[in-house]
């Protein structure tokens with residue numbers, strides 16, 4: 372039976388997964404599936420700032436390098452996640468400890484060091500992650516407060532200088548459909564393109580929940596980014612369920628995954644569809660949404676759920 376990755380290649384896109392490095396080290400069936408099923412990988416946590424620079428000026432690339440090496444051995448591409456975010460910052464990086472000028476220099480150095488370290492080995496970088504609020508205003512983060520909205524363009528310019536070949540993405544959640552947040556992102560990337568800021572793609576995370584329905588206007592939304600000349604990707608797909616999951620909910624989950632995959636297939640510039648993990652054994656969902664879970668396409672015994680078959684079917688028809 373062909374893998375998701377093989378079926379995806381025929382349809383012109385990479386099928387990826389977020390990778391939990393503890394599981395990759397300790398769980399052989401997990402490792403075998405990461406290696407065999409997918410044609411791209413994303414670090415679930417080990418490329419985040421708190422992981423790579425736990426003490427100021429002391430970099431720890433070990434875990435991230437391990438993933439990039441693993442991907443190389445398995446002929447997979449790597450999505451780099453993520454350079455500029457408000458979350459999972461190192462403990463030393465607090466707003467009170469630095470002036471605006473110092474923070475700007477710290478951010479510049481971070482982007483430059485990290486992109487340079489992986490130069491030539493990262494296909495797509497999530498340069499800026501989750502910069503927007505639901506109403507389309509910019510998120511009130513350390514970066515917006517101290518540096519102003521220009522931090523976004525700066526981050527893209529710095530990343531491009533460090534690795535001119537990497538494809539540079541802005542990434543966010545709840546932007547699957549056409550709404551205030553995706554409208555604001557559209558306006559921002561339109562302006563950045565006019566200003567010749569090197570932003571190449573829009574990453575749509577794709578964290579859905581069956582109780583909210585599926586974003587049936589996702590192709591409309593993605594196609595407008597396509598028309599701007601941007602690449603697109605589904606970067607963190609999962610579909611959570613209020614526990615315990617019944618068979619109707621598993622069908623609804625499959626539909627959620629399929630709607631996102633079809634959105635990507637209908638969009639010429641969509642070149643990657645990444646699952647935010649593939650087994651319910653390792654999922655961020657129950658910690659963040661108590662009482663919800665079962666968000667992935669394989670269950671805790673690695674048995675396929677309806678969503679897995681639906682993704683295969685959708686790729687086969689493409």
Ligand code: G3I
Pocket residue numbers: 415416458459544576607655659
């Ligand atoms: O690193 C510590 C470790 O030292 C400690 O022993 C352990 C005990 O709980 O915690 C570890 O930190 C955890 C970290 O993952 C690394 O495993 C945090 O508690 C935990 O909160 C953190 O969760 C991650 C979350 O981002 C944090 O924001 C999830 O694994 C990860 O899936 C999730 O991913 C995000 C994307 O980056 C951006 N989009 C949303 C997505 C889901 O929240």
